[in-house]
Amino acid sequence: xxxxxxxxxxxxxxxxxxxxxxxxxxxxxxxxxxxxxxxxxxxxxxxxxxxxxxxxxxxxxxxxxxxxxxxxxxxxxxxxxxxxxxxxxxxxxxxxxxxxxxxxxxxxxxxxxxxxxxxxxxxxxxxxxxxxxxxxxxxxxxxxxxxxxxxxxxxxxxxxxxxxxxxxxxxxxxxxxxxxxxxxxxxxxxxxxxxxxxxxxxxxxxxxxxxxxxxxxxxxxxxxxxxxxxxxxxxxxxxxxxxxxxxxxxxxxxxxxxxxxxxxxxxxxxxxxxxxxxxxxxxxxxxxxxxxxxxxxxxxxxxxxxxxxxxxxxxxxxxxxxxxxxxxxxxxxxxxxxxxxxx
Amino acid sequence: xxxxxxxxxxxxxxxxxxxxxxxxxxxxxxxxxxxxxxxxxxxxxxxxxxxxxxxxxxxxxxxxxxxxxxxxxxxxxxxxxxxxxxxxxxxxxxxxxxxxxxxxxxxxxxxxxxxxxxxxxxxxxxxxxxxxxxxxxxxxxxxxxxxxxxxxxxxxxxxxxxxxxxxxxxxxxxxxxxxxxxxxxxxxxxxxxxxxxxxxxxxxxxxxxxxxxxxxxxxxxxxxxxxxxxxxxxxxxxxxxxxxxxxxxxxxxxxxxxxxxxxxxxxxxxxxxxxxxxxxxxxxxxxxxxxxxxxxxxxxxxxxxxxxxxxxxxxxxxxxxxxxxxxxxxxxxxxxxxxxxxxx
Numbered sequence: 001x002x003x004x005x006x007x008x009x010x011x012x013x014x015x016x017x018x019x020x021x022x023x024x025x026x027x028x029x030x031x032x033x034x035x036x037x038x039x040x041x042x043x044x045x046x047x048x049x050x051x052x053x054x055x056x057x058x059x060x061x062x063x064x065x066x067x068x069x070x071x072x073x074x075x076x077x078x079x080x081x082x083x084x085x086x087x088x089x090x091x092x093x094x095x096x097x098x099x100x101x102x103x104x105x106x107x108x109x110x111x112x113x114x115x116x117x118x119x120x121x122x123x124x125x126x127x128x129x130x131x132x133x134x135x136x137x138x139x140x141x142x143x144x145x146x147x148x149x150x151x152x153x154x155x156x157x158x159x160x161x162x163x164x165x166x167x168x169x170x171x172x173x174x175x176x177x178x179x180x181x182x183x184x185x186x187x188x189x190x191x192x193x194x195x196x197x198x199x200x201x202x203x204x205x206x207x208x209x210x211x212x213x214x215x216x217x218x219x220x221x222x223x224x225x226x227x228x229x230x231x232x233x234x235x236x237x238x239x240x241x242x243x244x245x246x247x248x249x250x251x252x253x254x255x256x257x258x259x260x261x262x263x264x265x266x267x268x269x270x271x272x273x274x275x276x277x278x279x280x281x282x283x284x285x286x287x288x289x290x291x292x293x294x295x296x297x298x299x300x301x302x303x304x305x306x307x308x309x310x311x312x313x314x315x316x317x318x319x320x321x322x323x324x325x326x327x328x329x330x331x332x333x334x335x336x337x338x339x340x341x342x343x
Numbered sequence: 344x345x346x347x348x349x350x351x352x353x354x355x356x357x358x359x360x361x362x363x364x365x366x367x368x369x370x371x372x373x374x375x376x377x378x379x380x381x382x383x384x385x386x387x388x389x390x391x392x393x394x395x396x397x398x399x400x401x402x403x404x405x406x407x408x409x410x411x412x413x414x415x416x417x418x419x420x421x422x423x424x425x426x427x428x429x430x431x432x433x434x435x436x437x438x439x440x441x442x443x444x445x446x447x448x449x450x451x452x453x454x455x456x457x458x459x460x461x462x463x464x465x466x467x468x469x470x471x472x473x474x475x476x477x478x479x480x481x482x483x484x485x486x487x488x489x490x491x492x493x494x495x496x497x498x499x500x501x502x503x504x505x506x507x508x509x510x511x512x513x514x515x516x517x518x519x520x521x522x523x524x525x526x527x528x529x530x531x532x533x534x535x536x537x538x539x540x541x542x543x544x545x546x547x548x549x550x551x552x553x554x555x556x557x558x559x560x561x562x563x564x565x566x567x568x569x570x571x572x573x574x575x576x577x578x579x580x581x582x583x584x585x586x587x588x589x590x591x592x593x594x595x596x597x598x599x600x601x602x603x604x605x606x607x608x609x610x611x612x613x614x615x616x617x618x619x620x621x622x623x624x625x626x627x628x629x630x631x632x633x634x635x636x637x638x639x640x641x642x643x644x645x646x647x648x649x650x651x652x653x654x655x656x657x658x659x660x661x662x663x664x665x666x667x668x669x670x671x672x673x674x675x676x677x678x679x680x681x682x683x684x685x686x687x
């Protein structure tokens with residue numbers, strides 16, 4: 001994969017939300033460090049999964065990638081061009097290629113617009129994609145592509161079920177023929193039996209249109225299923241990054257191991273044979289993260305060094321020569337392989 | 344409390360029994376039949392998991408048991424809910440109130456909206472003792488601290504006067520559990536108790552709930568859409584679809600060999616953590632609208648095995664047997680073709 005040019009390159013991305021006090025004379029008393037020094041790449045046609053618990057900064061990453069938030073520092077390069085500094089026409093041109101599918105299909109569709117207007121709205125902003133007379137036809141095509149009846153073009157969102165609404169959201173994301181789609185928890189609001197349908201649809205569309213996905217979710221099983229590479233986030237930082245096999249079969253970061261071991265397993269045989277790591281306590285506040293390694297307050301391996309030195313996300317030295325799945329970036333001073341999924 | 348309520352366990356009578364319950368809601372499009380003949384029992388020390396997707400009627404059944412169903416638009420059109428053999432649906436509101444909270448308690452999914460944001464958690468926990476036990480404010484607060492300790496909230500003494508928003512999601516759910524436990528009820532109904540929580544916290548809360556249930560010898564009804572979450576703690580599972588129970592089974596049995604095509608499809612559509620699969624199996628179509636449940640078996644439009652009989656006759660919840668006709672124990676399936684489903 002290294003010989004390919006990345007389509008999206010994120011380097012040292014930081015987003016701090018200021019915390020202020022006072023009404024007339026606002027002064028900053030601190031900052032919520034939502035995203036703190038995150039770097040990754042996205043290649044053409046691949047799916048990068050980002051997992052983490054609530055508050056880990058994964059949705060902020062999505063907003064930054066969409067340029068809905070300005071980063072505090074760091075760069076987001078789309079085909080070599082830093083998009084976080086763009087505005088106006090240049091930004092509009094880039095946005096055409098990076099679209100988003102939202103989590104909640106109940107609130108992300110305007111209840112007063114018909115499906116045709118919702119999916120056709122991107123064409124108002126980018127009239128060059130579909131000339132005026134062509135738009136209805138284009139919308140019908142899109143409905144067909146996502147598996148909805150094109151006759152539904154004049155219906156309103158409330159006439160659809162959750163899974164169908166998410167298909168509408170996907171059709172809207174596809175309207176401008178983007179290269180990248182950022183999916184923020186696209187199936188977590190759906191029922192289990194419908195989730196599989198939407199996941200299959202997204203995979204089919206990826207093949208058909210050569211899309212790249214950034215797939216943000218908290219469900220580790222779904223992320224494994226759809227992703228080529230996976231990044232694990234904790235408190236605004238990437239803890240571990242690798243291919244799906246590297247992360248799931250050879251995790252080396254304690255947080256990844258704990259996260260994987262906590263996934264509820266319906267299969268009684270898998271459940272009984274694997275070990276469970278139950279973490280104590282809750283995720284610390286991102287306004288006041290622990291010094292050094294952010295996971296150290298809940299980590300069973302933590303030593304003095306973890307409080308002083310921030311571990312960098314790199315292939316641990318001791319694994320550098322190893323073949324197989326162990327040699328992948330992990331931000332832990334004491335990285336160690338532990339298979340918690342198979343046992 | 345009153346003497347007639349603390350009746351000793353009657354042998355042979357289940358702690359809680361729901362019998363052929365029917366509930367419908369009045370809507371503009373006609374009656375939405377949310378619960379269509381649900382029956383289940385829970386005994387002391389037993390955990391029943393009710394598995395189903397949204398709209399399957401699992402929460403409505405629970406709300407009916409608790410007596411917190413909004414009526415109207417809701418309407419109970421048939422059935423009985425027996426607590427120690429007495430039909431709660433025939434009781435006066437006053438009698439119901441004495442059972443609610445005291446004998447049967449409920450844990451809700453979203454602790455932030457279930458707790459009152461303008462009252463301290465200590466006040467809300469203490470309310471249970473003041474209202475039901477007539478304790479003084481001071482004693483009630485002491486009890487609240489004790490309970491918070493019991494559900495392992497660190498520094499309970501200092502935190503008793505904090506408000507719900509000052510707690511994390513996991514801690515809030517612990518407070519909900521503490522509140523349900525307050526009066527040491529015989530039955531606890533937990534409606535998606537860990538759905539709003541992160542995976543690493545889910546496990547903590549589930550373990551706590553299981554431990555408390557063992558210690559207090561309670562009957563526990565766990566309502567969930569995720570089989571994985573309840574698999575460790577449940578003794579038996581009831582799978583619901585369109586307001587009916589379609590399958591009953593012990594946990595291990597259900598996963599190993601489901602006897603209803605819906606359960607089977609549901610299990611196959613879950614992606615696996617331990618290896619990357621190919622395309623996911625997906626159950627075709629959508630759950631039916633409750634105002635227009637299909638004739639015959641409600642699952643027939645989505646079922647890969649459906650035959651003519653499925654469109655005309657509603658399959659009864661029948662006992663599932665081994666291939667040689669021997670009993671399996673505790674298994675039932677509402678499918679005309681359960682034999683083909685389970686034995687292949």
